[in-house]
Amino acid sequence: MDERLKKIRELLEDVEKDMGTGDDKAFVRNFDALELPSIVSNAVRYLQPMLKPYEAAIYWHMFDKSILSTGQQYCRVSTRGLMTGVVLSSSGQSESLSIASTREGLQGLEEKGAILKVGEPNREGTPYKVLLPEEILDCQKAMKKSVELAEIKSVDVRRELDFYNVPENRLRVFERDEFRCHYCGKQLTRFTATLDHLQPVSKGGDNSFDNLATTCLHCNSRRGSRPVMDMLANEYQAKNNV
Numbered sequence: 001m002d003e004r005l006k007k008i009r010e011l012l013e014d015v016e017k018d019m020g021t022g023d024d025k026a027f028v029r030n031f032d033a034l035e036l037p038s039i040v041s042n043a044v045r046y047l048q049p050m051l052k053p054y055e056a057a058i059y060w061h062m063f064d065k066s067i068l069s070t071g072q073q074y075c076r077v078s079t080r081g082l083m084t085g086v087v088l089s090s091s092g093q094s095e096s097l098s099i100a101s102t103r104e105g106l107q108g109l110e111e112k113g114a115i116l117k118v119g120e121p122n123r124e125g126t127p128y129k130v131l132l133p134e135e136i137l138d139c140q141k142a143m144k145k146s147v148e149l150a151e152i153k154s155v156d157v158r159r160e161l162d163f164y165n166v167p168e169n170r171l172r173v174f175e176r177d178e179f180r181c182h183y184c185g186k187q188l189t190r191f192t193a194t195l196d197h198l199q200p201v202s203k204g205g206d207n208s209f210d211n212l213a214t215t216c217l218h219c220n221s222r223r224g225s226r227p228v229m230d231m232l233a234n235e236y237q238a239k240n241n242v
Helices: 003-014 022-030 033-050 053-070 079-083 099-111 137-149 157-161 167-176 217-223 228-240
Strands: 074-077 115-117 126-130 193-197 212-216
Touching: 033 053, 033 137, 053 074, 053 099, 053 126, 074 079, 079 099, 099 115, 137 167, 167 193, 167 212, 193 217, 212 217
Parallel strands: none
Antiparallel strands: 074 126, 115 126, 193 212
16 A cells, blocks of 8 residues: 555544544545635735744644645644754754754644644654634634725625625635634534525525625524524524423
């Protein structure tokens, strides 16, 4: 078996519990390499300004080992492995980071919510999940502020009014809602989020910014074309045995 495929399989087995979730499967199913420029751009714009130099170097190294190399959000790294070949020391006189700087970088990324430890370490390192900017709280806040301050630079009526079919406009709705489901509050990504019409199209609703809400697939499917309040009322009654 190809050594690269073998390592990927071993990593997925290590994080089997996480990969069994619907969101992870959705990421694998919907991940499109053509979106990488947008993902990288968001990371540069919203995440990198929050990181220390060593944290940024380690994040991009892990981003390369996970999303860029395998199309998954998971990778395994070791402190010793990160000390060499990731970034020069601050003095520029060494090609290695100190073990203290490496550990501090990993801890800083965890505290900022940029990476998440998902398993126990072994001789090859510790498995981590590398989070996208839309999953990171401080990035969500920065994205939302950016949307609020954005100026309309186009006179294309369709792009100004259609926030359902135009990809970049869909992202604006996701960013406004901080990539969280409008109904259950679940944290989502661009690959797991869907849009729901608050006023159904069948009842005169449109694709405007204010008539769309970020939702998870489960809540979107459950609602169907019912009015929002009807769905919430039915769920309240079922939950409380009314």
